[in-house]
Amino acid sequence: MTHWIPLWLHRLSSPPTFYRFAGAVWPWAMGLALLAGAIGLYGALVLAPPDYQQGDAYRIIFIHVPSAWMSMFIYAVMGVASFVALVWRIKLAEVVAMQSAPIGAAFTFITLVTGSLWGKPMWGTWWTWDARLTSELVLLFLYLGVIGLYHAFEDRRQGARAAGFLAIIGVINVPIVHFSVNWWNTLHQGSTINVFGASKIAADMLWPLLVLTLATKLYYVASLCRRVRTDLLALEGGKDWVRTLAAREAAP
Amino acid sequence: MNLTSLHDFLAMGGYAAYVWPAYAVFLAVLLADSLAPTVRRRQVLRDLRAQLARQAARRARKGGATIPGTAPSPSAPPPRSA
Numbered sequence: 001m002t003h004w005i006p007l008w009l010h011r012l013s014s015p016p017t018f019y020r021f022a023g024a025v026w027p028w029a030m031g032l033a034l035l036a037g038a039i040g041l042y043g044a045l046v047l048a049p050p051d052y053q054q055g056d057a058y059r060i061i062f063i064h065v066p067s068a069w070m071s072m073f074i075y076a077v078m079g080v081a082s083f084v085a086l087v088w089r090i091k092l093a094e095v096v097a098m099q100s101a102p103i104g105a106a107f108t109f110i111t112l113v114t115g116s117l118w119g120k121p122m123w124g125t126w127w128t129w130d131a132r133l134t135s136e137l138v139l140l141f142l143y144l145g146v147i148g149l150y151h152a153f154e155d156r157r158q159g160a161r162a163a164g165f166l167a168i169i170g171v172i173n174v175p176i177v178h179f180s181v182n183w184w185n186t187l188h189q190g191s192t193i194n195v196f197g198a199s200k201i202a203a204d205m206l207w208p209l210l211v212l213t214l215a216t217k218l219y220y221v222a223s224l225c226r227r228v229r230t231d232l233l234a235l236e237g238g239k240d241w242v243r244t245l246a247a248r249e250a251a252p
Numbered sequence: 253m254n255l256t257s258l259h260d261f262l263a264m265g266g267y268a269a270y271v272w273p274a275y276a277v278f279l280a281v282l283l284a285d286s287l288a289p290t291v292r293r294r295q296v297l298r299d300l301r302a303q304l305a306r307q308a309a310r311r312a313r314k315g316g317a318t319i320p321g322t323a324p325s326p327s328a329p330p331p332r333s334a
Binding site: 030041046050056057059060063064067102103110113120121219222227229230237242246247 | 261264265266267270271273274275277278281282284285286288289290292293296297299300301303304
């Protein structure tokens with residue numbers, strides 16, 4: 001039935017194997033995230049020149065935009081993992097989906113708060129009910145709904161399936177967030193970065209943005225690995241590999 | 253970096269009240285996010301060890317005199333406490 005899945009991927013989805021794999025991955029991801037974060041922040045706050053229109057207030061872009069990208073990226077990962085979990089009943093996919101939700105909610109929260117702090121000096125208001133801001137707020141509510149539904153069930157796997165279903169339905173909001181600045185009249189500025197074509201930003205402003213985007217991606221990998229490892233311990237508490245591990249870590 | 257330029261840096265061209273809180277929220281939220289799994293991992297392992305200790309104590313109390321059919325099977329998963 002699942003013969004087309006490569007064997008190594010199949011093995012990796014076994015909880016004890018993934019536990020070890022994630023344990024090897026996260027220190028590197030976190031180290032690189034901190035390195036890229038430090039370089040990116042230096043570029044963003046010190047090296048990049050002030051904007052000719054917005055002065056130094058535009059520097060919020062360097063954390064606002066990477067966080068906004070992560071809020072959508074993590075939602076997409078959560079949707080795909082939920083789909084895999086519902087179709088193939090792979091336990092690891094459930095765990096990845098449910099452990100992505102708090103990280104995604106954190107980035108969505110950062111996006112909304114930093115956007116608000118940027119909106120006040122530039123637009124003269126903390127908040128406005130326009131398409132981009134409202135759809136991003138809906139994204140936060142979707143994350144919170146997924147987290148809440150997951151915890152509302154006594155049986156965690158049942159909760160993961162119900163919340164996964166909600167996550168899949170909510171995927172419709174991701175393109176709405178992304179295209180909202182094109183589809184509707186909005187106070188929010190249009191896309192600055194263009195994957196296909198020229199970006200509307202100077203190179204000495206662009207590189208800190210890209211480095212910080214990389215840092216947030218790496219941070220997500222590290223945080224996800226750590227959360228999945230912890231959740232696997234809780235989920236597999238009755239299994240021998242977890243008991244051995246718990247007994248071994250009792251020593252110090 | 254001399255004091256004047258440090259002062260200029262902190263002033264953020266007059267937007268210090270918006271730029272610095274934004275960066276503070278970014279760092280604080282991610283710091284909280286990175287502490288959460290550490291705290292939970294400690295909790296999970298502590299609960300698990302307590303459970304294992306209870307099971308070991310129960311086995312020791314029963315000693316060798318187990319009644320057939322009521323002996324706890326070591327392979328069965330323990331009841332979930334949380």
